[in-house]
Amino acid sequence: MEAQSITQKIIIPDDLISKISAEITSVNALAVMLRTQLDDPKIAVTQIVELIFAGSIALDASDMHLEPEENSAKLRIRIDGLLQDVIEIPLKSYRQVLSRIKLLSEMKLNITDRPQDGRFTITLPDNTIEIRASIIPAEHGESVVLRILNPKSLISLEEAGLRKDLYETFLTQIARPNGMIIVTGPTGSGKTTTLYAFLKKIASPEIKIITIEDPIEYHLTGISQTQVDPAKGYDFASGLRAIVRQDPDVILVGEIRDAETVDIALQAALTGHLVFSTLHTNDAAGTIARLVSLGAKPFNIAPAINMAIAQRLVRRVCPKCSIKKSPTADELAQLKTGIAAALPDLAKKGIELPKIDDKLQIPQAKSCPYCNNTGYRGRIGIYEAFLVDNEMQRFIQSNTSIVDLKELARKKGMLTMYQDGLIKVLEGITTLEEVKRTAEA
Numbered sequence: 001m002e003a004q005s006i007t008q009k010i011i012i013p014d015d016l017i018s019k020i021s022a023e024i025t026s027v028n029a030l031a032v033m034l035r036t037q038l039d040d041p042k043i044a045v046t047q048i049v050e051l052i053f054a055g056s057i058a059l060d061a062s063d064m065h066l067e068p069e070e071n072s073a074k075l076r077i078r079i080d081g082l083l084q085d086v087i088e089i090p091l092k093s094y095r096q097v098l099s100r101i102k103l104l105s106e107m108k109l110n111i112t113d114r115p116q117d118g119r120f121t122i123t124l125p126d127n128t129i130e131i132r133a134s135i136i137p138a139e140h141g142e143s144v145v146l147r148i149l150n151p152k153s154l155i156s157l158e159e160a161g162l163r164k165d166l167y168e169t170f171l172t173q174i175a176r177p178n179g180m181i182i183v184t185g186p187t188g189s190g191k192t193t194t195l196y197a198f199l200k201k202i203a204s205p206e207i208k209i210i211t212i213e214d215p216i217e218y219h220l221t222g223i224s225q226t227q228v229d230p231a232k233g234y235d236f237a238s239g240l241r242a243i244v245r246q247d248p249d250v251i252l253v254g255e256i257r258d259a260e261t262v263d264i265a266l267q268a269a270l271t272g273h274l275v276f277s278t279l280h281t282n283d284a285a286g287t288i289a290r291l292v293s294l295g296a297k298p299f300n301i302a303p304a305i306n307m308a309i310a311q312r313l314v315r316r317v318c319p320k321c322s323i324k325k326s327p328t329a330d331e332l333a334q335l336k337t338g339i340a341a342a343l344p345d346l347a348k349k350g351i352e353l354p355k356i357d358d359k360l361q362i363p364q365a366k367s368c369p370y371c372n373n374t375g376y377r378g379r380i381g382i383y384e385a386f387l388v389d390n391e392m393q394r395f396i397q398s399n400t401s402i403v404d405l406k407e408l409a410r411k412k413g414m415l416t417m418y419q420d421g422l423i424k425v426l427e428g429i430t431t432l433e434e435v436k437r438t439a440e441a
Contacts, residue, residue: 008104012054014125020054027077027372030055031087034075038093045096049104052097053122053148057129059372062148068094068141080315080379081188084372091141098135098142105133113137127151132215149217157197161380163415163423165349169307169385174198177249179306180269182256184281184290190313190381191278192217195252198276199223202250210246212239213254228254236261244268253277259295266296269304282440283417284310284384285406292400302393309385312417312438314430315376321368322375324361324428331432332356338441339422342415346423353426363431380429382420382439386412 024030030051037043037051052075056064061077066089073094075086089097102109105118115136122129132147162170173181181198183191196218199209203222214228214236226243228235236253237260243251244264255278256262269275281290287308291301327335335356343353354360365375386409388396395408410416415423421435 008106008120009123010050010053010104010120011123012050016050017054017058017124020051021058024055024058026369027059027079027084027086028369030059034087034089038087038089045093045100048093049097049100053131057122057124057148057150060150062153064144064146064148066094066097066144066146068138068143070140073141079372080374080376081313082315082374084374094141098144101133101144101146102135104131107133107135112142151218153193154196154200154218155193157201160194160197161424161429162383163349163420164351165346166383166385166420169387170198171201173307173387174202174274176274176306178269178272178274180265180275180277180304181307182277182279182287182305182309184279184284184287184308184310185312186280188313189311190379191311192254194309194311194381195276195278196220199250199252207249208247209250209252210243210248211252211254212236212243213252224248237264240264240268244273248273250274250276255279256291256294262291262294262296263300266300266304269306270300281310283402283406284308284386284414285402285409286310288396288400288405289402298397298400302388302396305388305396307385307387309383310417311381311383312421313379314382314421314424314434314438315374316378316380316429317363317365317431318368318371318375318377320370320377321366322363323366325364326358327360327362327432331362332358332360334432334441335360335362335422335425339419339426342419345413351423353423356426360426362425363428365431365433376430376434380424382417382424382435384414384417384420386414 034051037048056077059079061079063078065076067074072088072090075089076083077086099109104120107116107118118133120131122131130149134145135142183194185191199220203209210224212226212228216225216227226239228239236257240253240261241264251268251273253265256265265275265277279287279290281287288301340356367373367375371377417439418441421439424430425432425435
């Protein structure tokens with residue numbers, strides 16, 4: 001299990017991956033294996049670090065957290081969006097692991113009183129995974145977060161969990177020659193994954209696609225990707241200004257953060273480019289107000305925006321242990337109130353759902369080793385989106401109220417994320433509890 005390089009790269013051999021994939025099928029199994037190694041004084045820290053990474057990757061974790069406490073350090077991993085405790089690590093072992101991570105990430109070992117960021121790669125027999133490391137000083141030592149950027153996490157548009165009507169709308173919009181599509185949501189809601197799915201769908205030798213990101217999360221074949229470097233004066237605004245001079249057909253701006261960037265992005269959308277980007281807002285209707293707060297003028301926003309999307313990720317019920325149950329009277333009322341009005345429109349679009357009556361059965365999460373005793377395994381998106389047609393353009397130019405915009409969008413057929421989640425409950429994909437945890441009614 002010895003690493004092949006002191007810095008920047010861990011090479012994990014095929015036989016180790018096969019062993020770990022077979023033996024580590026739950027968080028508990030990873031904890032048992034780690035405890036065995038930590039108790040063995042002959043095991044080198046490089047082996048412990050490799051096991052932490054290999055085990056986390058085998059469990060499809062998105063990130064790892066090492067959190068020092070008074071008498072030990074806690075290892076936690078995030079699976080399907082929620083953190084799970086793995087093991088308490090003795091402080092001596094934690095310090096060795098911390099030093100190893102700093103070496104791999106090319107951080108300074110003697111700096112403990114201020115944040116540091118770094119990166120390194122894990123090379124597997126059939127894959128290369130990038131690790132983003134962040135260390136900050138905390139009360140009992142340095143706290144570490146390691147983000148796992150696994151290319152296998154990238155999905156196609158067909159795998160995104162889109163309703164039939166929404167999928168067809170997305171296909172039409174990403175095929176347009178110009179305008180802007182904005183995806184909104186909090187950190188960790190899958191915005192970048194959706195934008196990458198768009199790029200993968202439209203990429204071809206006939207069109208030039210350039211991205212500017214902070215940072216580049218995944219490398220896509222056939223696409224020019226650039227990364228901001230504020231220390232060298234290369235931020236989103238200056239990078240986007242340079243990209244426009246490169247004659248692209250499609251531009252991806254990782255995030256719109258300031259007035260200059262939003263102005264250049266809108267001008268690019270108005271001058272023959274298709275622009276994809278993200279914003280941090282609570283819902284799709286909040287997109288316009290957020291752009292205005294960044295300094296954009298409504299008369300520029302209205303003709304530039306083609307579509308605004310908001311999304312969240314909900315956990316799928318475990319396919320091995322979930323059961324179907326009759327909803328309670330309160331749950332039945334929630335389903336009826338939330339989705340009944342939209343059922344006729346959905347039926348016209350070819351989406352058939354079960355009747356919401358006393359015979360209805362909906363999923364209930366249980367518990368088994370396959371889902372780490374959570375009742376859920378994997379995640380799927382819930383979405384809301386509205387198109388900016390002529391009527392919407394006129395409305396945006398005269399009124400940027402989020403409440404009024406949402407009302408108009410719903411009148412024009414937009415289903416909210418909550419309603420999209422209820423549809424997935426009726427389809428047996430997730431639970432009502434999960435939808436309520438993730439989206440507002």
